[in-house]
Amino acid sequence: MKKIAMFALVSALLAGTAHAQDKVTITVAAFPSLDTSIKAVLPAWNKLHPNITIKLVAQEFADHHNAMTTALATGQGLPDVMAVEIGYVGKFAEGKGLEDLNKAPYNAEQYKKLFTPFTVAQATSADKRFIAMPTDIGPGTLLYRKDVLDKAGVDPAQLNKSWESYLAAGKVIKAKTGASLINTAQSIYGVVSRTNLKAGEGIYFDSKNNLLVGPDNARFLRAFTLAKQVRTEGLDAKIGEWSNEWYDAFKKGTVASQFSGAWLTGSLESYMAPDTKGLWRVENLPEGGYASWGGSFYAIPTAAKNKQWAWEFIKFMTMDKSQQLAAFTINGAFPALLTAQNDNIFSQGVPFLGNQKARVLWRDAARKTQPIDVNKYDSVADQIVNTELTNVLEQGKDIKQALTDARTQILRRAR
Amino acid sequence: MQERVPLPTSRPRRRWSYDRFQQRAAPYMFVSPFFILFLIFGLFPLGFSLFLAFHLWNPLDGLGNWQYVGWDNFKLALGAPDQFWVSLKITVWIGLLSGVPQHLIALPLAFVINQSLRKWQSGISTILFLPYITNAVAITIVFGMLYSENLGLLNYALSVVGLGPVRWLAQPDLVPVSVAVVVFWRYVGWNVILYLSGLQAISEDVYEAATVDGASKVQKFFYITLPLLKPMMFYAFTLTIVGNMQLFEEPFIMVGQAGGSGGAALTSAMHIFNVAFRDLDMGYGSAMAWLLFLAIFVLSMINNYLFSRGGGRQ
Incomplete structure (x- = not known):
């Protein structure tokens, strides 16, 4: 009896050590609210791989990307899985610190067709390395206040027929209700500059690194002209995004429309203006334009310790339909995975939008969105062009002169 | 004067003695933390x-x-x-807007406190000094609500007297002013404290002698206080120049990274950071950081020259 007990104890101990040897911890670095998406899939992962512990390190948005930049620069303190937001994925792709997922053992080429097409292009560098798997996307959309439009007697279809009809609708809304058409004229520039791009064009540079900004580029000329027109006609509220005035305008309905990613609906509902439930509707961007407005990716640093399990976890989060849906229902992260977008939940109405079947609209918009080439000097160009736009709006600078100056300045910096 | 105690010579010379090693190395060991930290965080960067x-x-x-x-x-930076x-230009403009009034107000204020408000001096100093030790984020939130x-x-307040809304943090020519007000408010107390301590170092005898000679308060301020305060003014000016040329956190939190x-309020330090x-x-960022250092150095030298020219600097 004693011997048996001893045997059982020893084997239990042996099993215990064997068990312990298989235990692996992988570090996942992310930012809010993507960390909520990760937490949403953890229970299923732990059930599937009880020995692979996920250590989630979440920092604020800017802190996270600064920390990752430093880690990539020095090769120290890198996580196994690195979350990258769309605003950084272009820069990170051009750097040399992340694994090329096209190559073995990842061989991600075969998976690319599973995702909304434009996201794959976003994570591909100029020399065709594929550095991150897409997890969620931000289909660009036009939100409007149905109650304000009704009061003004404006047909919502007028908002997105053309930019001219959008501005015309704005005049009627302003005259009849006193509400502004849009928070700031800069938003018009934002949408016009990023929709209806020609093939092989990025926002500021084309695929061959040629700068597009300039007085002869029709897209920038029109974006600046329309923004200027909105400002001179008094159609914008001159309110910056992410300010108290912005939230206040949403609550009071003093701004009739807003361009953003589909995710703004969730933010409005949760904290910006929860009392406006049922007053909002969405439609596609003007002139049949489609744009990506946000999105997140997962990458593996070349210096990561557990690349094998990092890859397994990334595949689990990005290619498993039920995990993509868990992130969508818990965190509102619009899935990048096509099969997840075909789930029944997408044909249900959205209560905040008066039960409009908005998700179908966003899904179709996402599928029509063209890939936009990213460039490592996008942030430089973005800052310079926006400064020139402010000069046009605030100080009456000539549009062609502003675009000429912007071109000169960007060319100096993009070397 | 204490005589140096000679080392015992009778002790057998060994190749290595822990005692001797300790005696020689100990001072270096004690000062090493500073040098190690300075090398890593000071000299290396x-x-x-x-x-x-x-x-x-x-x-x-x-x-x-x-x-x-x-x-x-x-x-690239200089072209x-x-x-x-x-x-x-923006940095210098905000620096002047906030720095000049800072000293124009801090100096007379310190003089008045020193002359007539001695009783409440510590209370007043505390209140004036409070903005300096308050967290920049808290300050910015409060001013955000004001602006x-x-x-x-x-x-x-403007609407009460029938004036239209002013876009304090949006109109390009107003933004530097709005930022400068916060910087002024934050550091004026610091300068008052500096000047107060300078004033208190001036001997009462000088003032008494002047009183005997029939000098008025204004005369005392211009002919006694100002000349004797010159070293402190030089110090305070230098700190203001260096601090204002490196202005970062107030505009960064008030109007954002861009x-x-x-x-309109993109200071050099913010631009370098971006x-x-x-x-x-x-590379470009580092080059600009060195150019900014050079600019600060030149301005400090000008300040130094202007103060030493009068011969009043002791």
Whole structure:
């Protein structure tokens, strides 16, 4: 009896050590609210791989990307899985610190067709390395206040027929209700500059690194002209995004429309203006334009310790339909995975939008969105062009002169 | 004077003695923490940034993947019409707007406190000093509420007297002023304290002698206080120049990373930060950091020259 007990104890101990040897911890670095998406899939992962512990390190948005930049620069303190937001994925792709997922053992080429097409292009560098798997996307959309439009007697279809009809609708809304058409004229520039791009064009540079900004580029000329027109006609509220005035305008309905990613609906509902439930509707961007407005990716640093399990976890989060849906229902992260977008939940109405079947609209918009080439000097160009736009709006600078100056300045910096 | 105790010579010389080692090395061991920390956090970054100023480096490429470009980064920053010049102009403008009134108010205020309000001096100093030790984020939130266009107190006050809303943090020519007000408010107390301590170092005898000679209060201020306060003024001016030329956190939190409407409050330090850490152009950022250092150095030297010229600097 004693011997048996001893045997059982020893084997239990042996099993215990064997068990312990298989235990692996992988570090996942992310930012809010993507960390909520990760937490949403953890229970299923732990059930599937009880020995692979996920250590989630979440920092604020800017802190996270600064920390990752430093880690990539020095090769120290890198996580196994690195979350990258769309605003950084272009820069990170051009750097040399992340694994090329096209190559073995990842061989991600075969998976690319599973995702909304434009996201794959976003994570591909100029020399065709594929550095991150897409997890969620931000289909660009036009939100409007149905109650304000009704009061003004404006047909919502007028908002997105053309930019001219959008501005015309704005005049009627302003005259009849006193509400502004849009928070700031800069938003018009934002949408016009990023929709209806020609093939092989990025926002500021084309695929061959040629700068597009300039007085002869029709897209920038029109974006600046329309923004200027909105400002001179008094159609914008001159309110910056992410300010108290912005939230206040949403609550009071003093701004009739807003361009953003589909995710703004969730933010409005949760904290910006929860009392406006049922007053909002969405439609596609003007002139049949489609744009990506946000999105997140997962990458593996070349210096990561557990690349094998990092890859397994990334595949689990990005290619498993039920995990993509868990992130969508818990965190509102619009899935990048096509099969997840075909789930029944997408044909249900959205209560905040008066039960409009908005998700179908966003899904179709996402599928029509063209890939936009990213460039490592996008942030430089973005800052310079926006400064020139402010000069046009605030100080009456000539549009062609502003675009000429912007071109000169960007060319100096993009070397 | 104490005689040096000679080391016992009778002790057998050994190749290595722990005692002797300890005696010789101990002082160095005790001062080593400072030097180690200084090397890591002081000298190394300094040298590294000087190195980077002559290279093109995207940190995402990793250490070692840099490319020597000679003086290109400096040429880029100094060539017209680079944003560096614009940001330098903005920095100097905000610096003047906040710095000049700071001293014009702090000095007489300190004089009055020292002359007539001695009784409440510590209380007043504490209140004046409070903004200096308050967290910048808290300050910015409070001023954000004052400056807010539709919901702010300032515009509410203006609306009471029938004036339209002013876009304090959006109109490009107003943004530097709004930022400068916060900087002024934050550091004026610090300067009052500096001047107070300078005033208290001036001997009462001098004033008494002047009183006997029939000098008025104004005469005492201009002929006794000001000349004797010169060293302290030099010190306070230098601190203001250095601090204002490196202005970063107030505009950064008030109007955001891009420097607000049209980059109207994009100071040099913010521009350097953006270039290095947002655009990931470390070489150009480092070159500008050294140019900014040079600008501060030159301004401090001018300040030094102006003060020593009068011969009043002891």
